Amino acid sequence: MENLMNSLSAKATIQNRSALAVDKPQVIRVAFFISDGTAITAETLGRSILSQFASVPFETRVIPYVDTIEMAQAAVEHINKAYQTTGILPLVFDTIVDPDIREIINSAQACNLDMYEGLIGRITDEIGVEPDAHSGHAHDDVDSETYKSRIDAVHFALDNDDGARTRHYDMADIILIGVSRSGKTPTSLYLALQFGIRAANYPLTEDDLFDNQLPKALQPHREKLFGLIIDTERLQKIRQERRAGSRYASFKQCEEEQRAIQAIYMTQNIPSLNVSEMSVEEIATRILQITGLKRRIG
């Protein structure tokens, strides 16, 4: 079964393995995300919608930069080939602005799911302004304050990662704290890339944790601190993958660190969040919600 699926496609998205527990070979429907730009918008919304059908496996393919007649024709060939191979209509999620190119895509043998069509028409009716004919908004943040804020935030996150440097904390928007491997670094970078927020992060190590007070470097910036919490089981699993069998990865150690850090958050009155069940996107969004921190871009 597994092999058959691999032979159909290495990229098949198996959303629920139990759905595959049937006797006859299953044909997997292909979903395309197509755009005249990066296709990130089409893919984001498309995947979100597909996730509403968790019992159905889909194979997904992204086709960005369909911005010429030739590219559109090539995309149609891909779609038709997917139909011929599987015998079931592919789903085509697209965000294409140019009507000529859109028409070509719509001619493919597929269930066409145009994401802009209905919405842009309704907005035009409401605001009384026709949409521009340009494609996408890929160039939006170039040469703008947005670009600068974002790049500056990324470099800030890098320079101030993992407690590497603490002397620029007065410039930080937020300082994430937590035990080793609680997700501070990816969260800092996501806050920078997505929201332009300057996030430093500082690991609380054993010395700090059992000292019953905040490390000196953090004390003057108490109002910027935000604590991450992670369930002991999950922390242990992550650390185990890193350093299997070590004391660092032992359940006892993980548990003690978690207890100690939560005591610090409580006694020092530091807002915190249990991130065990969250994706990086969700952690970042929740932090904005809890702290009221304003995004610098978007």
Added chain:
Amino acid sequence: MENLMNSLSAKATIQNRSALAVDKPQVIRVAFFISDGTAITAETLGRSILSQFASVPFETRVIPYVDTIEMAQAAVEHINKAYQTTGILPLVFDTIVDPDIREIINSAQACNLDMYEGLIGRITDEIGVEPDAHSGHAHDDVDSETYKSRIDAVHFALDNDDGARTRHYDMADIILIGVSRSGKTPTSLYLALQFGIRAANYPLTEDDLFDNQLPKALQPHREKLFGLIIDTERLQKIRQERRAGSRYASFKQCEEEQRAIQAIYMTQNIPSLNVSEMSVEEIATRILQITGLKRRIG
């Protein structure tokens, strides 16, 4: 004019200042992005659609985690207040799965733009499966290979940023090269966060550039190299913001480095991309397209 707008909202998105060059004070329409999850999907598609109306200024507000009746009622109050303040119907972009919560949001005084509604219905008709009743897909990548790939890629990008370490290049999926401040670091991180790709990056400094050969650390990994190019004017502007008046930021220096690096790309047969007019998303997507590199997640 500027002050009036600021008083209306600090977050007003001024997409085209010329649209504001009128005599009477202009009321800015509010656009909401609302979801039962992070609202990243609603915001991504919503902003992309709004960018099709570049002459119209919008004030945007994001309301994530509308997953209870109470949260929905609070959101409706926000929306209605925006209508009362501006006198024009707000646009409400939402991706809400629960029908009861959706009904409440739809009761607001607004132009409601439900992103899921039509598409999910059409998919149900096509595939013959009803959507699940769960909300969003925020937990998708937790405890999965996706989560691990992503975090590993982020740490790889960090550890191998800016030529800091070169001994793990055999594990890299790609090694970005370019002059200082050509966008290597944000691109590496974006490739990691968005696609789970292990991207190292290495700056070609003056010594490397005028040596007419690749640095030793890069030579065994030639097939993984990808070169970034940036226009001299833009490079100079970026460096100027960093170290104003320095030789590093002089037009002459920027121009010579650009010429030298493009000669290296050409003689060494390294694929490259001029990223001057591109956002980080676009650079990353183009690199995948040019190199054929496969994403590890998504």
